[in-house]
Amino acid sequence: MFLLRSLVKNRRLMLDLARRDAVGRYKGSVLGIFWSLLTPLLMLSVYTFVFNGIFKSRWAGGSTQTGSHAEFAVVLFAGMIVFNVFAECVNRAPGMILSNTNFVKKIIFPLEILPCVNLLSALFHASVSIAILLLAEWYVQGYVPPTAFLLPLVYAPLCLLILGVSWALSATGVYLRDIGQTIGIAVMALMFLSPIFFPVSSLPPQIRSYVYWNPLTFPIEQSRNVLVWGKTLDWSIWGLYVVISCGVAWIGFAWFQKTRRGFADVV
Structure with missing residues (x-):
């Protein structure tokens, strides 16, 4: 509760911070916020070129077999969007409190909203990518x-x-700073273990269940389905x-609340 x-x-504060974060990363660049549109366009173009012109790949899955290489790029891009949201938030989480020490020292600031701000910023960029994906799908x-x-x-x-x-990583990262050095490797490994570049149906039956x-x-699979x-x-x-996610959210927030009392002393 x-x-x-x-x-x-603090919903207005979250939105303001998320907007500042989303726009701030392009501060000083010539194209500015236009990069949020250009980046997914470039990604989709690269995927189409690589899998259409180099690997000649096809995707066996869904309601029908993907018959064109451009469709393969669309399928791949749908999975990458999901992964990018997860990776952006998790990679930034261990240093979230440490990079906002000015907020930590303000007793009235609600530190628990910082992961939410990070997530909203990632969702903004994901929404732009999804719009590009839908346009590409309509074209293909x-x-x-x-x-x-x-x-x-x-x-x-x-x-x-x-x-x-x-919440769990941002709280732990305050006390165990090595976690920030290892989480990037773990997230990269998770990318290759996720069904981004391959359908689960292509795996041998004896290991297929472990992927879940x-x-x-x-x-990833459900985003492609819909x-x-x-x-x-x-x-x-x-x-x-949903049940598992609620459990993870509750545990992560409980750990954050339990450890936050020592943030100001450590940072």
């Missing part, structure tokens, strides 16, 4: 499936999971994922 009250009470396939409206339901439990991990222990497998394949959510697995 404390967390909900804090988020509602000639339509966008109506199930695309279910995408917020795919991202909702993922956001809870990200917040839980971010990866917290990114479900949102954005590309025109399939609805797997509601039973979605419900389980």
Whole structure:
């Protein structure tokens, strides 16, 4: 209840900080905020070139087999957007408190909103990428499936999971600063263990079930289902994922609250 009250009470502050973070990273550049549009365009172009002109790859999955290399790039990009939201938040989490020492020393500042600010900034860039993806899909396939409206339901439990991990890492990073050096390696390993560059169906049956222990497998697969394949959510697995994400968020926030009393002394 404390967390909900804090988020509602400080919602305007969160939005202002998220906007400053999203715009601030482009401060001083010639193109400015236009980079948020240009970056996903360049990424999609690179994916299309690499898998169309070099690897000649095809994606066997979804309702039909992907018949063109441009469609492969769309499928790949859908998975990368999910991973990028997770990676951006988790990579920044260990140094979040340490990089905002001026907020730590302000007793009245709600430190618990910092991971939320980080997440909102990542979601802003993801929304731009999704818009580019939908335009590319409409150009390649000639339509966008109506199930695309279910995408917020795919991202909702993922956001809870990200917040839980971010609260835990940001609190731990204050006391154990080595975690900031190792989390990048772990996230990179997770990228190659996630079904971004391959469908789960392509794996041998004996190891296929282990892939679902990866917290990114479900949102990656379901985002493709609703954005590309025109399939609805797997509601039973979605419900389980919501429960697990709520548990991770609760544990992460509880750890953050337990350790925050010593932040000012350490930083």
